[in-house]
Amino acid sequence: MERSQDYFNLSVTDFLKKLSSESPTPGGGSAAAVAGAMGAALVSMVCNLSLGKEKYLEHENLIKTSLEKANLLLENLLQCARDDVNAYNEVMNAFKLPKDSTPDKNLKIENACKNAIIPPENTIKNCEEIIKLAKNLFGKSNKNASSDLNCAQVLAEAGIKSALENVKINLNFIGDENYIKQKNLWLENF
Amino acid sequence: MERSQDYFNLSVTDFLKKLSSESPTPGGGSAAAVAGAMGAALVSMVCNLSLGKEKYLEHENLIKTSLEKANLLLENLLQCARDDVNAYNEVMNAFKLPKDSTPDKNLKIENACKNAIIPPENTIKNCEEIIKLAKNLFGKSNKNASSDLNCAQVLAEAGIKSALENVKINLNFIGDENYIKQKNLWLENF
Numbered sequence: 001m002e003r004s005q006d007y008f009n010l011s012v013t014d015f016l017k018k019l020s021s022e023s024p025t026p027g028g029g030s031a032a033a034v035a036g037a038m039g040a041a042l043v044s045m046v047c048n049l050s051l052g053k054e055k056y057l058e059h060e061n062l063i064k065t066s067l068e069k070a071n072l073l074l075e076n077l078l079q080c081a082r083d084d085v086n087a088y089n090e091v092m093n094a095f096k097l098p099k100d101s102t103p104d105k106n107l108k109i110e111n112a113c114k115n116a117i118i119p120p121e122n123t124i125k126n127c128e129e130i131i132k133l134a135k136n137l138f139g140k141s142n143k144n145a146s147s148d149l150n151c152a153q154v155l156a157e158a159g160i161k162s163a164l165e166n167v168k169i170n171l172n173f174i175g176d177e178n179y180i181k182q183k184n185l186w187l188e189n190f
Numbered sequence: 191m192e193r194s195q196d197y198f199n200l201s202v203t204d205f206l207k208k209l210s211s212e213s214p215t216p217g218g219g220s221a222a223a224v225a226g227a228m229g230a231a232l233v234s235m236v237c238n239l240s241l242g243k244e245k246y247l248e249h250e251n252l253i254k255t256s257l258e259k260a261n262l263l264l265e266n267l268l269q270c271a272r273d274d275v276n277a278y279n280e281v282m283n284a285f286k287l288p289k290d291s292t293p294d295k296n297l298k299i300e301n302a303c304k305n306a307i308i309p310p311e312n313t314i315k316n317c318e319e320i321i322k323l324a325k326n327l328f329g330k331s332n333k334n335a336s337s338d339l340n341c342a343q344v345l346a347e348a349g350i351k352s353a354l355e356n357v358k359i360n361l362n363f364i365g366d367e368n369y370i371k372q373k374n375l376w377l378e379n380f
Contacts, residue, residue, distance in 0.1 A: 008202040015202045016227050016264055020234035027235065028341030031228040035345060037206050038221040044210035045217065074206060147359035151218030151352040155225060158348030162341040169337035 007085060008078060024092065029084035029120050029166040036127040036159030037077035042152035043070035043133050050141040059140040066133050073133075076126045077159070084119040084166070091116050091170070106175070113170040114179065120163035127163070130156035164190055197275060198268060214282065219274035219310050219356040226317040226349030227267035232342035233260035233323050240331040249330040256323050263323075266316045267349070274309040274356070281306050281360070296365070303360040304369065310353035317353070320346035354380055 007015060007026050019026050047067035050056045056063060094112040097105045134152045141149065164187070171183055197205055197216050209216050237257035240246045246253060284302040287295045324342045331339065354377070361373055 010201060012198040012200065012202055012205045012224065013268060016231045016268070019228060020231035020238070020261065020264060022235070022238035022241075024235075024239065024335070027335075028232055028338040031232060031341055031345060034202065034228065035225055035348060038209060038224065041206045041210035042218055042221060045212070045214070048210070048212035049214065051212075071210065074210060078203060078206070145214070145217075147355040148218040150355040151221055154348050154351040154355070155221060158225060158344050161344045165337040165340040165344070 008081060025085045025088050026081070027084075027088060028162055029088060029116075029123070030081040032120060032159050032162030032166065033077045033081035033084060033123045035155050035162060036123055036130060037074050037081070039127065039130045039134075039152040039155035039159060040070045040074035040077060042148045042155070043067075043130060043137070044074065046137060046141050046145045046149050046152070049145050050137075053142065056141060062136065062140055066137055069129065070133055073126050073129055077123060080119045080123040080126065083122070084116075087112070087116040087119050091173075110174050110176065113173045114176075116170045117167050117183070120166040123163040124160050124167075127156040127159040130159075160190070198271060215275045215278050216271070217274075217278060218352055219278060219306075219313070220271040222310060222349050222352030222356065223267045223271035223274060223313045225345050225352060226313055226320060227264050227271070229317065229320045229324075229342040229345035229349060230260045230264035230267060232338045232345070233257075233320060233327070234264065236327060236331050236335045236339050236342070239335050240327075243332065246331060252326065252330055256327055259319065260323055263316050263319055267313060270309045270313040270316065273312070274306075277302070277306040277309050281363075300364050300366065303363045304366075306360045307357050307373070310356040313353040314350050314357075317346040317349040320349075350380070 007018060007030070010018060015026070019031060044067055047063050047070065050063050051060070051067070091109070091112040094105070094109040097108060099105060131153055134149050134156070137149055138146070167183070167187070171180060174180060197208060197220070200208060205216070209221060234257055237253050237260065240253050241250070241257070281299070281302040284295070284299040287298060289295060321343055324339050324346070327339055328336070357373065357377070361370060364370060
């Protein structure tokens, strides 16, 4: 199996080439997490452009804690991008199992798909936190970077929407009715 | 001035770190273009995963031309990301001009802001093309990658929304009423 970590050590240009290639990984799930990571990075940037500025001194605590949180969310989302590659590779491995020699092939596919739902779910959770951070910083951070705060929100929302697509497509290969019911209930929140 | 090209030769991880730093470039404008570029890359991936497959042979021409277009849009958007860095650096240079020694400082700021509107406008145009490509491919390309086609659209939409933020913030520093009127008319399309 290819080592997923390498994709995020690639240059941005080469990562995009790899994303566009016929290899299914990295795919939409990783792109979702990278979009969210860009949102987190922009929240951090706005905090960095506000820290120590007299105008925003009264919000210094909010800015500092937001910066710490955004940096952590960025790391989390990079991990989601890596996890998505690994989990989707396992899905493909399960699909490639020989039909006859593996009586439990369907169960292996189902389990791999359940595991592949975890990274996009984590992407969604982290992106929701970015939106909260950005909303709290409006009017309390460098106003020259207010467009970056808006961009952060837009990118985190795109991370959520793209990750949801990846949750839904994996549900198609799962027969476990209780699991499906629970996930459909969760999906109703969006 | 820092060479903007270098940002996209950085690894994804390092690009995100640079995006999060207190340096205003790369900022939201570049992130918008990268989001769009990920959308273009996913359209290319879906085409690559469909080409030569018997099921989609009747759509081979559409898939081939879509692939060519998506690859071009990806390149265009990477260029938008680079151009955005350069244009925004010029805006900052204009703001840094000494007040007294430069009687035309305001005009220089205004011109730099007008130039800084061009890259996000181009990001928007290219992202609109990605959405058209993705919409046309639904039902005519590898259905296992349909979630990637949805992600492509979501990311291109995020590219448009984020780029719009960058158009709007630059308009704040422009006094030319005719120019503003024309841009506001254009903004009404979104």
